[in-house]
Amino acid sequence: MKLLVLGGTVFLGRHVVDEALARGHEVTTYSRGLHGTPHAHAEHVKGDRADVTPLEGRGWDAAIDTSGYDADTVGASAGLDLGHYVFVSSCNVYPDWPDRPVSEDSPTWQEGEGYGQGKAAAERAAHEAMGGRFATVRAGLIVGPHDNVFRLPWWVSRVMRGGRVPAPGRPENELQIIDARDLARFLVDLAEQRTAGAFNGTGPIGQTTWGELLGAAGDEAELVWIPDERLEQAEVQEWVELPMWLPAARYAGTWRIDTTRAQAAGLTTRPVAETVRDVRIWLENGGAEELHDWRSEHRPQPMSAEREAALFRLI
Known part of the structure; x- marks a missing residue:
């Protein structure tokens, strides 16, 4: 062809x-x-x-x-x-x-x-x-190696740095990624x-959870789960300060995208842990340094230690 x-x-x-x-x-x-x-x-x-x-x-x-x-x-x-x-x-x-x-x-x-x-x-x-x-x-939500928008890589790189990591909502909250x-x-x-x-x-409804996704990123960090309502009180910027996060109560459809038709047409998705692993390998091999400036204005920035500390005080 x-x-x-x-x-x-x-x-x-x-x-x-x-x-x-x-x-x-x-x-x-x-x-x-x-x-x-x-x-x-x-x-x-x-x-x-x-x-x-x-x-x-x-x-x-x-x-x-x-x-x-x-x-x-x-x-x-x-x-x-x-x-x-x-x-x-x-x-x-x-x-x-x-x-x-x-x-x-x-x-x-x-x-x-x-x-x-x-x-x-x-x-x-x-x-x-x-x-x-x-x-x-x-x-x-498209993820994987060479992700120039850097949403999943943001989380993987943060876990790789270790220490306490502010994790949004509850570990059982669901996600859909592709x-x-x-x-x-x-x-x-x-x-x-x-x-x-x-x-x-995208992935099927119920494909994965925040706990599974962040847990697959590595064991260097301690995940500290902060309820959605506390993050909203702190005026955490949705999808920006904590990439991929939207308050579940206000955005009930975020991870409820029906993919039945695509699956019938042949769409299949690999285990989320495999994607996270490959993103980590890409980062460890200098993936972030390969990125060009295209859509760089959309990339989330690292959260400061002071901002993280303020979030930990919410729980």
């Missing part, structure tokens, strides 16, 4: 390229070449996502779009000579999420501006251009099989 990967050098995209090449496909990546290093065994065409002129006059059996955020850009890409189009969207397309549980049948944004609204508009543009030759995968390598495998499956439709791309 001749596969076009829009993106392909930083995090999810690089795993898509690795997966496709491992299956023997002929891969072309398209990016500006500013972030990450193009794969040595894939053709790299340099260009801006907003201008697909360098790709015109060529054809691919399928495209996997890991880097589209708006209708105009994605619509232009879907206008190329492509047999099938697989778009990486987000659960942010659902206005109800994360307040309430969602499935693929939940309403999506139809107007407005913002990340989720842009992804929803991009879905509509690609669907219109491709007709029945289009699949959208609404990803949840290893980028598992998501990449599913995306290539959809491209190979020319599967159409909308799919929620």
Whole structure:
């Protein structure tokens, strides 16, 4: 299969390229070449996502779009000579999420501006251009080696430093995550099989807990569990100061994303402990130093010792 990967050098995209090449496909990546290093065994065409002129006059059996955020850009890409189009969207397309549980049948944004609204508009543009030759995968929390947004690596690196670590909520509180390598495998499956439709791309409901996830990071630290209500009283910034944390009572749908349809289409996820282990290995081998500046403004910063001490005093 001749596969076009829009993106392909930083995090999810690089795993898509690795997966496709491992299956023997002929891969072309398209990016500006500013972030990450193009794969040595894939053709790299340099260009801006907003201008697909360098790709015109060529054809691919399928495209996997890991880097589209708006209708105009994605619509232009879907206008190329492509047999099938697989778009990486987000659960942010659902206005109800994360307040309430969602499935693929939940309403999506139809107007407005913002990340989720842009992804929803991009879905509509690609669907219109491709007709029945289009699949959208609404990803949840993507983790794994080479994670440039650094949410799970933040926790693993904090455990590696040792001492007392403020852990949010209760150890039995649930999470849903998706290893980028598992998501990449599913995306290539959809491209190979020319599967159409909308799919929620994350782990199954009840996949793991905070206790399991942080416990797999290592045994150097003592986890100190701080109830959600105490963290809220201390005005801890949700998802920022303690990455991946949202108060369970106020965001009941965060980890209730229905993935039944994706599982039926072939999505499988590895054990969470394996993902955490591989993130730790990546960090131990200098993974954080390899990161470029792309989306660095979204990376959580280390919590100061003074802030941690203040949180410990809440319990």
